[in-house]
Each structure stands twice: as C-alpha cells, then as structure tokens.
Amino acid sequence: MRFLHNLGFFCILFLVSPLFTSSQEHVKGVSNHKEHIHKHMSRKLSFEIKLHGFLLWASMGFLTPVGLLAIRMSHRVQCRRRLRILFYVHALSEILSLLLSTAGAVMSFRNFNNSFNNRHQRIGVGLYGLIWLQALIGIVRPQRGSKGRSMWFLVHWMLGTAVSLLGVLNIYTGLVAYQEKTSKGIKFWTIVFTAEVCFITFFYLFQDKWVYIHKQGVSLGNESKGATTDQVVLPRDKQKEVAPAESC
Structure with missing residues (x-):
C-alpha cells in the first residue's frame, strides 16, 4: 500500500515539474525582456541627452556669439556692401540659433523629467523666454x-548680452547635469568649451581695438611726410576734391 502511495506521489511530481519549470522560465524570460527594454531605453535616453546638448551648444555656444561678433564688427565698417553682409550674417545666425534652441527645448519637454528642481532646467526656461523676446x-x-x-x-543690446551670458552659463550647468545623470566625466568638454569662450571673448575685445591700432600705425608712419605735399602742391580749397574715397 505504501508502495502504491509513493508511486502516485512520484507520478504527480513528474507531471507537475514541467509546469513549474516552464513557469520559472517564463518569469526569467519576462525579467530578461524588461532588462532589455531598460537597456534600450537607457541608450535612447543617453542619445537624446547628447543630441539636446549638441543643439543647445550649436545655438547658444556658437551661432549666438557669431551673430554678436558680426553686428559688433559692423560698427566699424563704412562700406555699405560689407555692412549689409555683416547684418545678414547676424540675422541668419540668430534665426538659426532660435530654431535650434526651440528644437532642444521641445526635446527637453517631451523626453526628459521636467521637475525643474535643478539650476539647469530653471535657467533654461528663463533663457528660452528671453530668446523669443x-x-x-x-x-x-x-x-x-x-x-x-x-x-x-x-x-x-541688453537682451542680447543677457541671452549670450545666460546661454554660456547654462551650457556649463548642462554639463554638470549630464555628469550627475550619467556618471560620466565632463572634464574634456569643459576644457574645450572654456577654450572656445576665451577665444570668442578675446576676438570680441580685440577686433574693437584693431582699427584703432591700425590707425595708430598709419598716423605715425605718415606723420613726417604729410604736410608739405598738401601745402605746396595743392590749394587748400582743392584738397577735398582729390581726397581718395574709401574703397570697399
């Protein structure tokens, strides 16, 4: 009797064990599928974060300073054709900057956690409003x-200066936010962007003084030659007529 009882128990165990094994495999399969989805989403999110950062760098870190430098250089230009070219460079740079920053903001609102609990997001919202204004x-x-x-x-001028400064600041805060979210180093990109900012700042300050430096050299070089030619050869009332026009 006990033999029949044990035989029945083993038969039931033999029949149930495949179901139990298949259940474990199903749970493991679901777990692996979820892990695969999580890895896929992490890669997708990492790509979107990098694309967001690139768009905002191209907008605030490159095109906006180019437009600012163009309009700054136009203050010293007398030729109408060059002045028109610099104005178009300024306008096109700022329009492209606006479009790229809008694309980056749309990506942020759609794909990221916009709890606005960090400095980068708060500055970004204010900066976006100033750009459109x-x-x-x-x-x-x-x-x-x-x-x-x-x-x-x-x-x-005041709004343009504020947008430029806040844009540069927000790129730095974005690098810090990227490091906190991905645990990846940002030292290299921080050094590269700092070098770019220093170069743009130097060029902005230097080009304003270049005309002055050039005039200093010209006036010193021509100081010993000048007066006798005009006074001896040309009457005073004819000097304006033969004065060379500034070429383009």
Whole structure:
C-alpha cells in the first residue's frame, strides 16, 4: 500500500515539474525582456541627452556669439556692401540659433523629467523666454533716425548680452547635469568649451581695438611726410576734391 502511495506521489511530481519549470522560465524570460527594454531605453535616453546638448551648444555656444561678433564688427565698417553682409550674417545666425534652441527645448519637454528642481532646467526656461523676446524685438526694429530707435537699440543690446551670458552659463550647468545623470566625466568638454569662450571673448575685445591700432600705425608712419605735399602742391580749397574715397 505504501508502495502504491509513493508511486502516485512520484507520478504527480513528474507531471507537475514541467509546469513549474516552464513557469520559472517564463518569469526569467519576462525579467530578461524588461532588462532589455531598460537597456534600450537607457541608450535612447543617453542619445537624446547628447543630441539636446549638441543643439543647445550649436545655438547658444556658437551661432549666438557669431551673430554678436558680426553686428559688433559692423560698427566699424563704412562700406555699405560689407555692412549689409555683416547684418545678414547676424540675422541668419540668430534665426538659426532660435530654431535650434526651440528644437532642444521641445526635446527637453517631451523626453526628459521636467521637475525643474535643478539650476539647469530653471535657467533654461528663463533663457528660452528671453530668446523669443529678443527675436520679437528684432522683428519690430524701428527705422534708423526714428524717435524710438535709441530706446529699441538699448533694449535689444541688453537682451542680447543677457541671452549670450545666460546661454554660456547654462551650457556649463548642462554639463554638470549630464555628469550627475550619467556618471560620466565632463572634464574634456569643459576644457574645450572654456577654450572656445576665451577665444570668442578675446576676438570680441580685440577686433574693437584693431582699427584703432591700425590707425595708430598709419598716423605715425605718415606723420613726417604729410604736410608739405598738401601745402605746396595743392590749394587748400582743392584738397577735398582729390581726397581718395574709401574703397570697399
């Protein structure tokens, strides 16, 4: 009787064990599938973070400074053709910067955790608003010589400066946020971006003084030659007529 009882027990165990094994394999398969999805999402999220950072660097770290330098250089240009070219460079750079920053902001709102609990996100929201405000002010530019031109220029200049400074600051905070989220080093990119900022700053300050330096050299070089030719050869009232026009 005991033999029959044990035989029945082993038969039931033999029948149930495949079900138990298949259940374990099913659970393991579900776990592996979830882990695969998690890895895939992590790779996707990492790519989106890098793309977001690249778009904002291209916008705030490159195109905005290029537009700022172009309009700064135009203050010393007398040729209308060169002045028009620099103005178009400024306008196109700022339009592309606006489009790229908008694409980066849309990516951030759609794909990232926007709890606004860190400095990068809070600065980013304020910066995005200032970018669009600056664009609208640029569109409604008054004609040169009109009554509100001076006030418009002051506001446009102040907003442009604020956007440039906040843009550079937010790139640094974005690198810090990237390091905190991915645990990856940012030392190399920080050094590269700092070198770029230093070069742009130096060029911004130097090009404003280049004309002055050039004039200093010209005036010192021509000081010993000048006066006798005009006084002896040409009458005083004819000097303006033969004065060479500035070439383009």
